[in-house]
Amino acid sequence: MSQQTAHASTAGHHPKYLAHHFESMAQQNAAGKLGMWLFLGQEVLFFSGLFLAYILARIFYPETFLAAHELLDWKLGALNTVFLLTSSLTMALAVRGAQVNSQKQMYWNIMATLILGGAFMVVKYFEYTHKFHDGLLPGKLFDAAKAMHNGVPANIPGAPAIFFAIYFVMTGTHGLHVLIGMGLMIWLLIRIKRGDFNSENHVYLENVGLYWHIVDLIWIFLFPLLYLVR
Amino acid sequence: MESNRKNVPQGAHAATAGGAEPNYINAHKGIWSWMTTVDHKRLGLMYLVGVLGFFAVGGIFALLVRTQLLGPIFKGASGKQEWLFSGETYNKLFTLHGAVMVFLVIIPSIPASLGNFFLPLMLGAKDVAFPKLNLMSFYVYILGGAFLLFSIFTGAVDTGWTFYTPYSSTTSTSVVSAVLGVFILGFSSILTGVNFIVTIHKMRAPGLTWVRLPLFVWAQYATSLIQVLATPVLAITLMLLAIERTIGVGIFDPKLGGDPVLFQHFFWFYSHPAVYIMILPAFGVISEIITINSRKQIFGYKAIAMSSVAIAVIGFLVWGHHMFTSGQSELAAAVFSFLTFAVAVPTAIKTFSWVATMYGGSLRMNSAMWYAQAFLFLFTIGGLTGLFLGTLSVDIHLHDTYFVVAHFHYVMMGGTMTAFVGALHHWWPKMTGRMLNEFWGKVSCFFVFAGFNIAFFSQFVLGTKGMPRRYANYLPEFQYLHQISTIGSYLLGLGFFITLCYMIQSLINGEKAPPNPWGGRSLEWETDSPPIEHNFHHQPVVTHGPYEFPEIDHSQAPRGGH
Amino acid sequence: MFEKLRSLAHKSASASHSGDHGNEPHVLPLKTYFVVFGSLLVLTILTVVVSVIGLPPTLSIVVAMAVAAAKATLVILWFMHLKFDDRFYSLIFIISLFFLVLFFVFTAMDVLTRGQVNPEESFFSQDGTLLRQEFMKKK
Numbered sequence: 001m002s003q004q005t006a007h008a009s010t011a012g013h014h015p016k017y018l019a020h021h022f023e024s025m026a027q028q029n030a031a032g033k034l035g036m037w038l039f040l041g042q043e044v045l046f047f048s049g050l051f052l053a054y055i056l057a058r059i060f061y062p063e064t065f066l067a068a069h070e071l072l073d074w075k076l077g078a079l080n081t082v083f084l085l086t087s088s089l090t091m092a093l094a095v096r097g098a099q100v101n102s103q104k105q106m107y108w109n110i111m112a113t114l115i116l117g118g119a120f121m122v123v124k125y126f127e128y129t130h131k132f133h134d135g136l137l138p139g140k141l142f143d144a145a146k147a148m149h150n151g152v153p154a155n156i157p158g159a160p161a162i163f164f165a166i167y168f169v170m171t172g173t174h175g176l177h178v179l180i181g182m183g184l185m186i187w188l189l190i191r192i193k194r195g196d197f198n199s200e201n202h203v204y205l206e207n208v209g210l211y212w213h214i215v216d217l218i219w220i221f222l223f224p225l226l227y228l229v230r
Numbered sequence: 231m232e233s234n235r236k237n238v239p240q241g242a243h244a245a246t247a248g249g250a251e252p253n254y255i256n257a258h259k260g261i262w263s264w265m266t267t268v269d270h271k272r273l274g275l276m277y278l279v280g281v282l283g284f285f286a287v288g289g290i291f292a293l294l295v296r297t298q299l300l301g302p303i304f305k306g307a308s309g310k311q312e313w314l315f316s317g318e319t320y321n322k323l324f325t326l327h328g329a330v331m332v333f334l335v336i337i338p339s340i341p342a343s344l345g346n347f348f349l350p351l352m353l354g355a356k357d358v359a360f361p362k363l364n365l366m367s368f369y370v371y372i373l374g375g376a377f378l379l380f381s382i383f384t385g386a387v388d389t390g391w392t393f394y395t396p397y398s399s400t401t402s403t404s405v406v407s408a409v410l411g412v413f414i415l416g417f418s419s420i421l422t423g424v425n426f427i428v429t430i431h432k433m434r435a436p437g438l439t440w441v442r443l444p445l446f447v448w449a450q451y452a453t454s455l456i457q458v459l460a461t462p463v464l465a466i467t468l469m470l471l472a473i474e475r476t477i478g479v480g481i482f483d484p485k486l487g488g489d490p491v492l493f494q495h496f497f498w499f500y501s502h503p504a505v506y507i508m509i510l511p512a513f514g515v516i517s518e519i520i521t522i523n524s525r526k527q528i529f530g531y532k533a534i535a536m537s538s539v540a541i542a543v544i545g546f547l548v549w550g551h552h553m554f555t556s557g558q559s560e561l562a563a564a565v566f567s568f569l570t571f572a573v574a575v576p577t578a579i580k581t582f583s584w585v586a587t588m589y590g591g592s593l594r595m596n597s598a599m600w601y602a603q604a605f606l607f608l609f610t611i612g613g614l615t616g617l618f619l620g621t622l623s624v625d626i627h628l629h630d631t632y633f634v635v636a637h638f639h640y641v642m643m644g645g646t647m648t649a650f651v652g653a654l655h656h657w658w659p660k661m662t663g664r665m666l667n668e669f670w671g672k673v674s675c676f677f678v679f680a681g682f683n684i685a686f687f688s689q690f691v692l693g694t695k696g697m698p699r700r701y702a703n704y705l706p707e708f709q710y711l712h713q714i715s716t717i718g719s720y721l722l723g724l725g726f727f728i729t730l731c732y733m734i735q736s737l738i739n740g741e742k743a744p745p746n747p748w749g750g751r752s753l754e755w756e757t758d759s760p761p762i763e764h765n766f767h768h769q770p771v772v773t774h775g776p777y778e779f780p781e782i783d784h785s786q787a788p789r790g791g792h
Numbered sequence: 793m794f795e796k797l798r799s800l801a802h803k804s805a806s807a808s809h810s811g812d813h814g815n816e817p818h819v820l821p822l823k824t825y826f827v828v829f830g831s832l833l834v835l836t837i838l839t840v841v842v843s844v845i846g847l848p849p850t851l852s853i854v855v856a857m858a859v860a861a862a863k864a865t866l867v868i869l870w871f872m873h874l875k876f877d878d879r880f881y882s883l884i885f886i887i888s889l890f891f892l893v894l895f896f897v898f899t900a901m902d903v904l905t906r907g908q909v910n911p912e913e914s915f916f917s918q919d920g921t922l923l924r925q926e927f928m929k930k931k
Binding site: 019020021027030031034035038039041042043045046047048049050052053056057060061064138139140141158159161162165166168169173 | 355356357359360361363420423424425427428431432433458459460461462463465466467469470473474477478479480481483486487488489492495496764
Binding site: 034042223 | 819820822825826828829832833836839840843846847849852853856857859860863864867868870871872873877878880881884885887888889891892895896899900903904915922924925928929
């Protein structure tokens, strides 16, 4: 009996960030987070196709992978790994900052995450321009003669075009996700400046964090698969 | 107060409150209020208009395809008897028919339109969990549809809706635009799926436990699960195909070391589960219509609910049955064949449960129930012929013949679209506040049912005789069967045209609908017809199962409750 | 299965309508984050070192993937808070991984077992040479 009128009585004191169709902040936050986890499940399956293509290509052409990966610079890959791992740490600390209601911790940790994401993309940019210059391109654009001319030992057995196709598609799709993540960071910074987030309302921050960690997670697998083939 | 409400005679509730509060249609005025609405009911209606519009487009393509197949009977410029279209045009027509019907009509038909409208109502919620995301999915859907149809003006597509490589990466038609359209539509589908799962988990009214959910909600839940988990694989597949066409990335190109069969694995890992995205909501609809019109507790509630989830899971494991002739390994083919048979079990559980629900019930044969009966008949044929195709050796003979075409039309058209139109009849009073004309409803159902069987049963025969699909012409001995099929397709078109006419008539001067014309027990019937903007006058509290009709005699029920 | 669902449903229903803060944020001490981060760096170094030393090919990929999986687990459990959050999120994640594995296993099942009836369909010759690689080399 009392339950039926519950709606009418709570309508009076609505928390500022509570949308009209939710009963409580707890329900709203839980819904937001559940939605994000479902989206992450979707992301896992999205990348699954690329990993499957990798697995099959590596089964078909083990020698190609062994030889071609030498043309990637594992030191740059390792540097990028450290960048992303650190950015994951700062992201987690930003969420913790929100939990303890520290605007400063939120702001500067998100800023650090943004900068580290940017550093990752800069390294990626140098790697890509290098490959472009040497003609180490995906598929039919792969140009062994140009690479040899530039002094790169590109006489790779099997199907080097496929190795570079997979390298570019995987890191490209991942890089796109990093860029999207950086866009989200900028949006977060604006909203933090506006004072939108606090210990009660930070599900957006948390969700961007979850997204950023999954991007990191994919790189954790890409790094040994592409740069450290043995 | 609660027990009080239960005893209120149907209609009295709305009679007192309906006049006071504006409904969702007239709560806000102007086109802009529709364009920017986040109301799930308005969005459901907008999806419905979109889906029906695309259905008309896809239907016209279908009729053109069938007209071509009447044979070389059209007088050409030279005065000779000729085929209506050239082979190239025909290829584009059937591709567009398939792509429009699959991606723009069937996949969003029940989930996006009726699901959007009724899911929150059935849950006793004020809206879906993410209303703005819902609006965005709608625009993404329209954008995807625009891309797909835009390809018509830039050379159309002639690959078939499956976009198989290597043909799709070499043909000169506008594959990229079409593929991009489907890619975008996938996002709409994923976002809707996420939205629905969260809504079902987090937005249920007090007392609405999982076993009190209407079966339509269970079906939507299973559907959304597949949408979220399978659609991303389609996205990555189509992305690779687009890159393949633009820069020749080579992952599907054997010349560079890639593998075209890999495309088929990728594609069907999505597209087979997608078949269940298309049919599961129809199962939900049929569970509702049959139970409500049998005035009886549904037979096997848990079995039907769980079989939806089982179909969703096993449905992921059978994609290889589309590839029996692609050079796939014998072991894989045998395993896929076995698992295909396994899907038949939960599907049969549902069918038997529906029949058992009707057994001994006091059947009310309204037009929605007519459509539900048509569904049972057509879907059973479609499902059983699916088993023929899942049998390895038989499939080698029937693969890519009209038998396959007839099979999936029996399931998709005879199953999903029949259920969709049935659901429109069932929920039309709730959505629009108007009743449909029952007499013309039955007439249209008759034409749809008869026309459908004439159109597609003849194709089973054609298929077993060896008529391959996707051919623009054929040997003379196939002509009479093709002509029968075409006549059937015209009757089918006529049936849907009649439906359209009396739906428009109902909107103009249809009889006013009471809140609960069919005596339903789930929550959507507890609000006005059409519902008010925020769905319910009071937060509903659920104290009973969705199918506990007052006329059920509990003294004789062998197993009461749910 | 149904009982489990019911208890899950009960939990989420009570979380959504009880009105009180059922999911008060679980604040971890700062030290935890830095320990996790340190472990991630150590594992990164480990995977590089293993690669440079050069184990036999099969063992090498197994170790590399095991290390990556360990790193992923650390990120998921602590940085993404899965260890402390609603169990249902874990279930979603596990389901998505389950379907990922199915996708891999079934496709690999096809590719690796071709040619059992007609040996010319196989990717491997009798002595185990990779026909595809040999073919591409000749071109």
